[in-house]
Amino acid sequence: MFSYWEKKHFFHCDLAVVGSGFVGLSTAIHYKKKHPKARVLVLERGVFPNGASTKNAGFACFGSLTEILDDFWQMTQEEVLELVEKRYKGLLQIRKNFGDKALGYKHTHGFELIDEQLLQAMDQMEEVNKLLKKIFNKEVFSKVKKPEKLGFSEKIKVIVENKFEGELDPGMYMDSLWEMAEKLGIRILTGVSVLEIMKDEGRILAESNSGKDSMEFVAEKVAICTNAFTKKLWPESDLVPGRGLILLSKPLDFEIPWKGTFHLDKGYVYFRKVDGRLLLGGARNKDFEGEKSTDFTVNPKIKSHLEKLASDIIFPGKEIQWEMEWTGIMAFGPKKSPLIRQVGKKTVAAVRLGGMGVAIGWEVGRELSGLLRKM
Numbered sequence: 001m002f003s004y005w006e007k008k009h010f011f012h013c014d015l016a017v018v019g020s021g022f023v024g025l026s027t028a029i030h031y032k033k034k035h036p037k038a039r040v041l042v043l044e045r046g047v048f049p050n051g052a053s054t055k056n057a058g059f060a061c062f063g064s065l066t067e068i069l070d071d072f073w074q075m076t077q078e079e080v081l082e083l084v085e086k087r088y089k090g091l092l093q094i095r096k097n098f099g100d101k102a103l104g105y106k107h108t109h110g111f112e113l114i115d116e117q118l119l120q121a122m123d124q125m126e127e128v129n130k131l132l133k134k135i136f137n138k139e140v141f142s143k144v145k146k147p148e149k150l151g152f153s154e155k156i157k158v159i160v161e162n163k164f165e166g167e168l169d170p171g172m173y174m175d176s177l178w179e180m181a182e183k184l185g186i187r188i189l190t191g192v193s194v195l196e197i198m199k200d201e202g203r204i205l206a207e208s209n210s211g212k213d214s215m216e217f218v219a220e221k222v223a224i225c226t227n228a229f230t231k232k233l234w235p236e237s238d239l240v241p242g243r244g245l246i247l248l249s250k251p252l253d254f255e256i257p258w259k260g261t262f263h264l265d266k267g268y269v270y271f272r273k274v275d276g277r278l279l280l281g282g283a284r285n286k287d288f289e290g291e292k293s294t295d296f297t298v299n300p301k302i303k304s305h306l307e308k309l310a311s312d313i314i315f316p317g318k319e320i321q322w323e324m325e326w327t328g329i330m331a332f333g334p335k336k337s338p339l340i341r342q343v344g345k346k347t348v349a350a351v352r353l354g355g356m357g358v359a360i361g362w363e364v365g366r367e368l369s370g371l372l373r374k375m
């Protein structure tokens, strides 16, 4: 039950953004910067954003060598280069806007472990470097000189280094977005699940998480930024959810002989050091069908695959004690690029961020804000 005052003041706005992940908050911020007087409201169903933005691995990356080579099978050369450039520039933009300190950003470089099966990728490294020179002006991928010093399994034949990548703390990135949103006067309402959007009228039906309160918001413009959970609000959207699992070890009782962000298995598996622990995640490719889910549960098949990788490949012969595990949900589609478009007279959407939202979320928000301003 709402009061006269609540009804009078809290249910109308100029822009309502649904979803408070990287894309939702970035959209709200870009829009509010251009329209300081606009009343901007963000509606989020979780207490914290409950999708991928605070569940991810914090890789500030744009694609490993084998991932880029894989992309050449599905996209044109121009499309691949465009995507890499978009991701790289996106990373530079968030570093510029928030600062490395606020993001917990460390420029520790990216690495890819190459086993026998992927070894032939090395024949194409120079060619890929040549193509990427247009964007980076320098060589991106190089072979690590003494890979055996890093202590990985002997199955790892080569390690490829990428000097342009780094890592950040997703919680600190979210905190920076919250702080900026707050400074600009953006309202974020949490615990509000949007049930339906009337896209031509800007009407939004929602309920509180307890399910006790039904609400109707009316907005001049609406932005759908619900990524993997978009089908409910925009059933025609071309995307499928993809769950990701992360395991975090207990603090390790030995010195980790490497730093940086590491990829395995064409980028499907990733790991890094976090506060003296091993963070290890991914392996969605071990059960693609099972992972097409918006349910935040843990797939035991994937969990045991990751655990095995830890003691076979990453720290051979060592027993790793795990302390935490969690899942987050991404969204994928036929193309690797996000879906950004107008979906009604008063409604736009930016969804399907794949596994690269850290790099592109901010710029996707800028693009969506541009679309809103043209409406």
Ligand SMILES: Cc1cc2nc3c(=O)[nH]c(=O)nc-3n(C[C@H](O)[C@H](O)[C@H](O)COP(=O)(O)OP(=O)(O)OC[C@H]3O[C@@H](n4cnc5c(N)ncnc54)[C@H](O)[C@@H]3O)c2cc1C
Binding pocket: 018, 019, 020, 021, 022, 023, 024, 043, 044, 045, 046, 048, 049, 050, 051, 052, 053, 054, 055, 056, 057, 058, 059, 060, 061, 192, 193, 194, 195, 225, 226, 227, 228, 229, 230, 232, 233, 243, 244, 245, 246, 281, 327, 328, 329, 330, 350, 351, 352, 353, 354, 355, 356, 357, 358, 359, 360, 361
């Ligand atoms: C395990 C994992 C690891 C990853 N690692 C990396 C990485 O290292 N580097 C990288 O670049 N990317 C990584 N990603 C991908 C990255 O996290 C995502 O691309 C990015 O967070 C997507 O941001 P978003 O704002 O589009 O979506 P989300 O963060 O999912 O935000 C959508 C929001 O909408 C809300 N919502 C949904 N439906 C409703 C509704 N009906 N009403 C109200 N609110 C709603 C959700 O609660 C959620 O908060 C990873 C993802 C996962 C899951």
